[in-house]
Amino acid sequence: xxxxxxxxxxxxxxxxxxxxxxxxxxxxxxxxxxxxxxxxxxxxxxxxxxxxxxxxxxxxxxxxxxxxxxxxxxxxxxxxxxxxxxxxxxxxxxxxxxxxxxxxxxxxxxxxxxxxxxxxxxxxxxxxxxxxxxxxxxxxxxxxxxxxxxxxxxxxxxxxxxxxxxxxxxxxxxxxxxxxxxxxxx
Amino acid sequence: xxxxxxxxxxxxxxxxxxxxxxxxxxxxxxxxxxxxxxxxxxxxxxxxxxxxxxxxxxxxxxxxxxxxxxxxxxxxxxxxxxxxxxxxxxxxxxxxxxxxxxxxxxxxxxxxxxxxxxxxxxxxxxxxxxxxxxxxxxxxxxxxxxxxxxxxxxxxxxxxxxxxxxxxxxxxxxxxxxxxxxxxxx
Numbered sequence: 439x440x441x442x443x444x445x446x447x448x449x450x451x452x453x454x455x456x457x458x459x460x461x462x463x464x465x466x467x468x469x470x471x472x473x474x475x476x477x478x479x480x481x482x483x484x485x486x487x488x489x490x491x492x493x494x495x496x497x498x499x500x501x502x503x504x505x506x507x508x509x510x511x512x513x514x515x516x517x518x519x520x521x522x523x524x525x526x527x528x529x530x531x532x533x534x535x536x537x538x539x540x541x542x543x544x545x546x547x548x549x550x551x552x553x554x555x556x557x558x559x560x561x562x563x564x565x566x567x568x569x570x571x572x573x574x575x576x577x578x579x580x581x582x583x584x585x586x587x588x589x590x591x592x593x594x595x596x597x598x599x600x601x602x603x604x605x606x607x608x609x610x611x612x613x614x615x616x617x618x619x620x621x622x623x624x
Numbered sequence: 625x626x627x628x629x630x631x632x633x634x635x636x637x638x639x640x641x642x643x644x645x646x647x648x649x650x651x652x653x654x655x656x657x658x659x660x661x662x663x664x665x666x667x668x669x670x671x672x673x674x675x676x677x678x679x680x681x682x683x684x685x686x687x688x689x690x691x692x693x694x695x696x697x698x699x700x701x702x703x704x705x706x707x708x709x710x711x712x713x714x715x716x717x718x719x720x721x722x723x724x725x726x727x728x729x730x731x732x733x734x735x736x737x738x739x740x741x742x743x744x745x746x747x748x749x750x751x752x753x754x755x756x757x758x759x760x761x762x763x764x765x766x767x768x769x770x771x772x773x774x775x776x777x778x779x780x781x782x783x784x785x786x787x788x789x790x791x792x793x794x795x796x797x798x799x800x801x802x803x804x805x806x807x808x809x810x
Binding site for chain 1: 640641642644645667670671676679707708711712714758762764786791795796800803
């Protein structure tokens with residue numbers, strides 16, 4: 439049973455709530471009429487405004503060329519209920535299989551990019567490639583997040599965090615101490 | 625009560641176990657006889673061998689100049705028992721206070737760098753600055769991890785993951801499905 443999320447526009451300068459904790463994400467892309475999805479664990483936020491994210495996508499990955507050529511992608515945030523799909527997507531090749539079909543995922547049209555959003559994910563972040571200067575040496579894209587689609591509930595999704603060796607950490611409880619922060623540091 | 629860890633050398637190409645899940649880390653630095661510590665949440669692994677990590681360190685941070693000039697730092701991995709210290713370190717300035725003294729942390733000499741390791745942290749990663757080309761535009765350092773110091777136990781530390789707004793996610797349980805991975809993808 440998969441949760442049906444009712445998503446709305448979320449400020450792109452606030453995506454740290456979902457991405458800074460470091461969950462595994464699914465990156466969807468589209469090029470010449472073909473869709474693909476990959477799993478990604480090596481990325482970081484780089485700037486609030488514009489909202490920038492840097493990510494390593496290995497050059498022999500099928501998605502690498504699709505993102506480089508189309509200059510866009512969508513970062514999708516799965517929760518624990520999609521963990522088996524996350525593993526499956528990371529362990530088959532997009533040049534021989536339609537991963538949306540294989541894993542019963544639904545492509546949804548974005549507002550800014552042609553790459554498909556994954557409906558079943560908690561959050562979707564439409565991105566365009568912003569800077570490619572680190573591609574030759576590090577296979578590292580700098581993306582700008584153009585739009586974030588997030589549901590009202592839950593406020594904090596139960597994400598999965600990869601540790602290598604086939605083992606994932608599942609997000610636990612949240613604790614807050616905002617009163618101990620300087621306002622400018624929140 | 626703080627845990628006393630008995631650490632040993634850990635392969636630097638295996639640090640994803642600790643850093644890929646995205647925990648908050650403490651970055652210690654040393655320049656001209658002065659030590660400093662900062663909290664950091666915006667970083668990612670970039671390569672296994674050499675072991676590379678990219679990180680955003682804001683340019684008006686006191687640590688920025690110390691790391692840029694000394695060309696080295698230590699990434700220290702705290703667990704939940706140091707959460708109040710993590711918050712405190714992130715909310716005071718290193719140009720006016722000795723954070724080791726203020727937070728009763730112990731600087732330990734490294735093997736490869738002059739920047740001090742934080743004894744009370746679960747893990748310590750000695751780093752040198754490897755590439756500065758993204759500093760002017762993005763305040764983004766690329767570091768090489770030269771040595772990792774990790775205890776035998778616990779295998780997976782209970783880390784803290786920042787979400788903004790003064791709220792942290794605490795690492796939850798670990799689940800493993802290595803049998804569902806292709807060997808080369810583990």
